[in-house]
Amino acid sequence: DELRIAVAANFKQTAEALCRSFSVEHPVRCVVSSGASGLLYAKIAQGAPFDVLLSADRERPERLEREGLAVAGSRFTYALGQLVFWHPGRRVGADLGAALADERLQSLAIANPRSAPYGAAALEVLRAYGIDAATQYRLVQGESVAQAFQFIASGAADAGFVSAAQLFQYQSNTGRTLEGELLPVDATLHAPIEQQAVLLRDGATDPVAQAFLRYLQSPPALALIEAAGYSTPVP
Amino acid sequence: MDLSPFWLSIRLSITVTAILLLLGLPLAWWLARTRSPARAFVEAVVALPLVLPPTVLGFYLLLLLGPKGPLGPLLEALDLRLVFSFPGLVVGSVIYSLPFVVNPLKNTFREIPEGQLESAATLGAGPLDRFLRVVLPLSASGAVTAAVMGFAHTLGEFGVVLMIGGNIPGETQVVSIAIYDHVEQLEYAEAHVYSAGLLVFSMVVLVLLYSSGRARRQARFR
Amino acid sequence: MDLSPFWLSIRLSITVTAILLLLGLPLAWWLARTRSPARAFVEAVVALPLVLPPTVLGFYLLLLLGPKGPLGPLLEALDLRLVFSFPGLVVGSVIYSLPFVVNPLKNTFREIPEGQLESAATLGAGPLDRFLRVVLPLSASGAVTAAVMGFAHTLGEFGVVLMIGGNIPGETQVVSIAIYDHVEQLEYAEAHVYSAGLLVFSMVVLVLLYSSGRARRQARFR
C-alpha cells in the first residue's frame, strides 16, 4: 500500500523526513509529490490521486474542504512559517527597519503575495515599517518563495524575504552557510503563515492516511518540523 | 543520485515518438496533399502548441481530461485515467510535440513528385501500397528528422507535464520536472548534474542529426 | 480586467521578432551556404532551445546574467541590468525563439539557386548588394513565416520569463505568466479570458500564415 502525499514545494524535504520517521512504525511506502499550492489544488480538484495535502497556506485546504474534496474537520495547521530577511551583500546591522530603509537597497525579492503566503506576509511587514514597497524598491516576485531565494542567491536581487526553513535547507543541502545578513522577522508584524494539512477524499477511509495526519501532530513530528525552521502551533 | 527521472523521460520520449509517427504520418500526408479548404485550419491547430504557453496548454488539458472535464465521463467509461499518470503524460506530450513531427514529415511529403505516385499507380500499386512502398521509403530522411525532433522535444517537455503530471516520482516525474524540483528545493548540485546530462544528450542527438542532413538533402528525383 | 500583460507580451514579441530577424538573417544565411565543419555544431546550438526545458534554460540564464554570473561584471561595466527587466526578457526570448526564426530562413535560403547569385555577381552586385537585393526579396515568404513563428512563439513564452522575469507588472509580467498566476490563485475566470484571447490571436495568425502558404510555395526559379 502507498500513502500519497501532495506537498507544497517549500515543505517537501521536511515532508520526506517526516515520512521516513513515520514509516518506521507504519510499513508503508510514501510517495511525496511537490508543487505550487495553487496547482496542487487544481489537480486535486481534477481527481489527482492524493490521500493527504500539506499545503503552504490555509486558503486552499479550506476551499477543498468546503467543496467536499477533503474530509470535513480534518484540516489543521501543521506548521507556521518564519520569515527571514536576507541581505547577502554587506553588513547592514541588526535593525530590519534600518536595513529596509537603506537607500542602497534597490531590488527586493519576495514570493508572489497573491499566491504564496510568504509573499503576503512580506508585504505586511513592509507595510508595518511604513514602506510602500511598490515605490521604494524594484519589487521582484518569485512564483514561490524558493524562486525569491534564487533571485537573491544569484545576486539578481539585492535582498529579500525568504523563509527560515530555506536557510536550514540550503545549509543542509550544500553544507555551506549563507553569506550576508540574515535578520529574523518579528512574527507579530504579519498574520501567521499557517501551513495547513487536510485529509483528501481519496484518503478518507485510509487508516494510514489518518494515522499520518495524527502523527504529524505528535511531539516527534513537531520536533522535526521545528528543526526544519518552522514554528509549530501551540496545541 | 536518482536516475529514474532520466529513464522515465526516455521511456516517455520513446513512447511519444512512436505514437507521434503513427499519428503524424497519415496526418502529414493528408496535409501535404489535400486541397481541402480545411487544410489551413488543421495546419493551424497542429501548430498551436508551438505558440501556446505549454502551461496553458497543460492546464486546459487538465480541465479537459480530468474526471470532471468534458471528456471525463468518456474516459471513465473506458476505465482510462489520463491525468497524473504515465498515459496522461503521453497524451499531453503527443499533443505538445505534434507540430515538431508533422512539420518535417509534411515538408518531405510535399517534395515527393506527383509523378512518382502516378507511376506507382499505373504499375498496379493501390493507395496503401503506394504509401507503404513509395512514400515511406522516399521520406525516410524526413521521418528520421521528425522522430528525432519529436523525441528531443518530448525530452525537454516541461509545462504540460507540470500541469497534468502530478510530479509523482517514478511515474510522472520526468527529468525536466526533476530539475525544476531540485531548483525549488535549492538542490542546485543535483539540478546542475541533471541539466548537464540533458544538454550533452541533446547536443549529441542534434549534431548527429545535422551532420547527416547535408548528405540527405541532395536532389533525388528525376 | 487588466490588459497590460497583453500589451507587454505584444511589445515583447515585436521587439524580439525584430532582433531575431536582424540576428537570424545573417546567421541563417551562413548556415544555409557554408561548408564549414562547424556548421552542424552551430546548427545544433541554435536548435538547443527546441530541446531544452525552457525553465532550465531560464535558470541558467539567471545564473549567467545575474551580477554574480560569468557575464555579471561585463554587464555591470556596461550598466546593463538584464534580469527582472524588459531587456532581460528580450534576451531570454531571443535565445528561446531563435530556432523558430533561423530554421525557416535557412530553408528558404537553401532554395535560392546558386545561379541567381552568380548572375547577380556577374551583373556587378557585390556580396552585400546580392544579399540585400536578391536574397532578401527572394526570401520574403520565408522571412514572413520566420517572423510570424518568432512572434507567436515569444507570445507563448513562459519558462524563461518565469525564471528571469520577476513578475513585475507592466515590465515583466507577460500574459503567459499572468495566466499561470491566475491559475495559482484559483482565479479561473480570468485565466480563461486571457487564454481565450491568446488562443484566438494565435489561431488567426496561424490560419492566415498557412492559407497564404500554398500560393507562395509555387515554383519560382527558372
Place this chain on the structure above:
Amino acid sequence: MSGLAARFELERGAFTLDVDFELPARGVTTLSGPSGSGKTTILRCLAGLERPRSGSLSLDGERWFDSVGGLDRPPHRRSVGYVTQTAHLFPHLDVRDNLLFGLRRVRERAPALSLESLAEPLGLRSLLERSVANLSGGERQRVAIGRALLASPRLLLLDEPVSALDLAAKGEVLEAIERVLCDLTVPCIYVSHDLREAARLADRMIWLDGGRIVAQGPVRDVISNPRLPFAQDEDAESLLIGKVTAIDQEAGLACVAFPGGELWIATTELPHEAEVRVQIRARDVSIALERPKAISVLNILPGTITDLTQVKASPSQVLVSLEVGQSRLLSRITRRSARELGLTVGLHAWALVKSAAITK
C-alpha cells in the same frame, strides 16, 4: 469487340478536349499535334489519372470508364503502362527492383513478359544491380519503359519518352523502343512532336489540334498529305515501306524494293527480305525532267506529279507530290525551278533522292 474505344470530353481552364477514337487490338498509333493540343491530357484520361467530365472508355469490350454509369476504374486496376518524359524511377530501389515493381503487382493473370526477355532488347543487362541515381537520361528511360512493360499492360502509353534526351541518348532509346514495340501484342499510343519518330515507329497516326482530332489514318498517308501540317514542315518527309532485295556488302548499301520502284540505302545490317521503312525528306528530293547522267545521286525514280502546293511558311518554296508506282513521294523545291521546269499536275518527272539522305 477487341481494341480500344474512347470518347472523352473535359474542360481545363480555357482548354476543351473533345475526342472520340478507336484503336486496333495491336499496333502503334502516334498521337501528335501542337503544344497544348491535349495529347498528355488524353493519355492521362486513358490511364485513369484524369477524370473526363463525360465520355466512356473500354478495352477489349471491358468498360474502364463511363460517365453515365459513374464507372471509373482507378489507375492501379487498369493495367496501363505509362511512360513520360521524366522516368520517375523510384530512387529507393535499384534498377532490378524498379523493373520488378509492376511485375510483382500483376493480378489475375500471368505476367506476359519476364525480366530476362526484356533485358536484351532494352539493353538492361549491365544495369540491373545499379542504383538509379547515377543512370544517364537514356538509361533511365529504358528502365522506365522496361518497368512499364513488365507490368504486363493491356495498353501502353508513351508520352514523348525521348524528347528530354540529347541526340545520342535519343537515338539509343528510340532503337530500344523500336525493338520492344515490334513484339508488342497490345495497343500502344506514342506521343511525339517529331515526324521522324512517328514515321519510324507508328502504324497509325492521330493529329490533334485544340483538343480535337483533325486527321487520323495510316502513318504514311497522314505525314505525306500536303494539306496537313506535317508536309508543310521544313523537315517534311514521305514514308515508303518496302523489302530488302539485295545487299552490296562492299559498298555498304542495301536495295529496298517498294511498290513503285527500288532504293539503295546506306546499311548492310538488314537481313534479306526484311521489311523496312524508308523515310525521305522532301527537301532531299530534287526533280528533273530528263534523267541526269554521271551524277553522285544513286536513286533516281520515275513518277507522275499529282499535286503542287505552296509552302505557307516560305513563299519561295513549293511542295511537289509525286506518284511513284503506288507510293507517294514529297519533294520541296524552289518556286522558280518549278516554273522554269514547267511542272504541272500529270507531268512525268524524275525524282532524285540522295541515298545519303535516307535515314532508315
Place this chain on the structure above:
Amino acid sequence: MSGLAARFELERGAFTLDVDFELPARGVTTLSGPSGSGKTTILRCLAGLERPRSGSLSLDGERWFDSVGGLDRPPHRRSVGYVTQTAHLFPHLDVRDNLLFGLRRVRERAPALSLESLAEPLGLRSLLERSVANLSGGERQRVAIGRALLASPRLLLLDEPVSALDLAAKGEVLEAIERVLCDLTVPCIYVSHDLREAARLADRMIWLDGGRIVAQGPVRDVISNPRLPFAQDEDAESLLIGKVTAIDQEAGLACVAFPGGELWIATTELPHEAEVRVQIRARDVSIALERPKAISVLNILPGTITDLTQVKASPSQVLVSLEVGQSRLLSRITRRSARELGLTVGLHAWALVKSAAITK
C-alpha cells in the same frame, strides 16, 4: 595589348583543364567540344566563378587573375556578361528591372548601351512591364541576354543560351542574338554543340576535347576541315561568306556572290550588298561530272576535288572536298557513287546544291 589572353589549369575530380588561348578585341568565338570537355568550366573561370589552380587572365592588358601574384578579381568587379542555359532571371523584379539590374551597377564608366537601343533587336518592347514568371523560355533568354548586355560587359560569355529551348524558340532567340552580336564591340565566347549555330554566329572557333584545345581558327576553316570532328558529323556543313548581288522578288530568291561563284538563296529580306553567310550541308550537295539539265536544282557550281575522306561513323559514305573558286565546299555521297563516277583528287566536277537546302 588589346583582346583577351587566358591560361587556365585546374582539376575537378578526374577531369583536368589545361588551356591557353587569346581572343581578339572583338568578334565572336565559338567554343565547342564534347559534353564534359570543359567548356562551361572555362567560362566560369573567365567570369571569376571558378578559381583555376594556376594560370592567368588579362583583358586589354588589365590583369584579372594571376595565380602567381595571388590576384583574383571577384566576379562583380570583372564586367563579364554571363548567360547560361537557364536564364536565372530575378523572380521578384519585372522584366524592366531585371534588364536594368546590371546597368544600374555599371561603375567607373558610362553604360555602353541603353534599354531603348536593345529593346528593338531583342524584341523586348512588349515585355518590359511583364512579370518574369510567365515569360516563355525564349522570352526569358532574350531578357537574360539583354540584362547581360546592359551591364556593359567587357567580355560576353554565352553558354549554350538556346540549347534548352524548343525549335521555334531556338530560332527566335538565335535571330535576336545575331542582331545584337553584330554591333558588339567586345569579345564574345559562344558555347554550342551545334555546328549550325556556330557557323551562323561565330568568326572564330575553338574545339575542346578532354580539357584541351584541339583546334582553333576561323570558323569556315575549322568546320569544313575533313580531319576535324565537325566535318565527320552527319549534319556537317561548309560555310560560304558572300554578298547579295541581285534579288528576284517574284521568285523569293536572292543571289549571293562569293569568292568562286554565285548561289540563289530563298530569301528576299536581305538588302542589296548585304554580307551573308551561307551554310551548306554536306549531305545536301551532290556531285556530277556533267552539268545536268532540266533539273529542279538551281545552284550548280563548278569546282575541283581537293580531298576524299571516308566517313568514320558510316562506312558507305565518303566526304568530298571541292574547291569552288577560293571557297571550300563539302559533299557527302555514297562510296559507290564516288567509285562509279571515278572521283579522285584533282578531278573537275559539278556541285549540285539544292537552294532549298541553304539555310541562310
